[in-house]
Amino acid sequence: MLDSLFNRLEEVFPEIVEFRRDLHMYPELSHTEVNTPKKVAEYLTSLGIDVKTEVGGRGVVGTLKGGKPGKTVALRADFDALPIQEETDLEFKSRVPGVMHACGHDIHTAGLLGVAKVLSEVRDEIPGNIVFIHQFAEEVIPGGAKFMVEDGCLDGVDVVYGAHVSSANPLGQINLKEGEAMACGDTFEIKISGKGGHAASPHLGVDPLVVGSQILLNLQPIVSRQVNPVKPAVVTVATFQGGDSFNVIPDTARLAGTVRTFDADVRDLIEASIEQIATSTANALGAKIEYNYVRGYPAVVNDPAETKRVERIATKLFGEEKIKHISKQMGMEDFAYYLLEKPGTFFWVGGKVEDESKVFPHHHPRFDVDEKSMLYIGRLFLATVFDYLNE
Incomplete structure (x- = not known):
């Protein structure tokens, strides 16, 4: 079944690229997101997924109920941008002065929507439920995750996974860290x-x-x-x-x-x-x-068992050479709030562009990533969902 899902993800890839580029052209800052959550909600609704808006403020939560009873998996993406003037030469560069997606949140959002579309087409075969958490305001303390959790976005959820693209790591490299991961x-x-x-x-x-x-x-x-x-x-x-x-x-x-x-x-x-x-x-x-x-x-503390699960799946999908165990880092991420409530893990997926002269760090005005990273995130999410639900 997974092979057919991966093939379908490839087929919808142009569509999610288009969605990502639209988000990139019209970014919105933390706590001011209006059109972005509206677009996300409309897309999820078009897939026949139950949608709640204004969760915790500006968050969007979609729930896909499978055709068979089972557990519930949550997948999270963030969608806020940064107060940075974009300096790339991309055709779809930001049209909003002083605001750009300089951290990959547009990649996270569009990639998760691609996963939602593929799963919505096989809902009758899913032994459980999938919750799609589209979060606002990750970049600004106290962060949107705290408010979304308080508003019940994890109610009934058994496990939660999150992914972050990395501009510095080779395309498709999966970075993992058990336990304490981010400060x-x-x-x-x-x-x-x-x-x-x-x-x-x-x-x-x-x-x-x-x-x-x-x-x-x-x-x-x-x-x-x-x-x-x-x-x-x-x-x-x-x-x-x-x-x-x-x-x-x-x-x-x-x-x-x-x-x-x-x-x-x-x-x-x-x-x-x-x-x-x-x-x-x-x-x-x-x-x-x-x-x-x-x-x-709070600190991001990844559940060891769920991190090992993702490692096992990623190794099978992409090969051992794509797996990297990293040290804890002093960056911060409000995905930590989800992990305080439920077991899960937060991992990184390489999205380094081929042209070395265009490789820049996150939060840089010339930041860019390879859009094919969405396929790696998507495959890993899909395989992890079914591995967990079929356990």
Whole structure:
């Protein structure tokens, strides 16, 4: 049966490419998605799949009921874009100024719709149900997954799988990681209040830029000297703002950044240490701070059994040479919220383009991937669904 499904996926490939390119031309930012979920819902409805819209806010959930009783598998794709001006030479490049699909979410969405179409045509032979989760706002904390889970998108689901295309890995390579796979992702902001004045008379004020510089440097030993070196952690200040004139010391400055961890105790330690260091540094230099720490996505922890299942299936489909076991990474993904509720696994599928000069990382204005990655994602989803339901 799988061979016929794979052949059918090949036949509908031009259709899902067309859908993907439409999404790519008209991207929508996190929490502002209007037309994208509408298109997704209309497509699923046209397949005779039960559809719920506005799940958790802007999410779309389609449920395909099989002709035979059985368990329920959920498959997830995200559909939000990024605030980036596209710089590719693609014919279907973004038509929306300052917004582009620079992470492959258009690939995920169209690829999952292709899977939905193929499965909808054999629903009578499916021993169970399949839930298609089309998620909004993966790119922005707190993420759409949290709200979709709270709104019941996993009700009745037994297992959940997710895939992410990778522009850096060869086409069709499957990257897997059992257990801890992606880090918790938090954000912090430090607002510094000093006393501005003339740049020629710094002794009459309190320079928030100097204070901010000291805070930035003083944060570095948190990871190198406070955190157990066998426990991964990242503290990065990515924003330092203050002043707009060469001869004026500003009244305020602002630092902002991110914290990545796996261990709960390390997470607590870093949150408290940033505040303590920022406060004491500012006090020593005569300034004051406002500190805001926001806890973002939990860690992605893949179920070992389900990860082994995907590995076994992928090896059979694509060959052992296509399988790569990777180390845990400090990037974050709100797929973690689904895994807090249900067993499952999140894996990566290579989509590197043939022309090396056009290979760029995710979130880059010249990002692009091979659309044939949707076939690899689709085959692996299809085979995994039937393996699980027939178990």
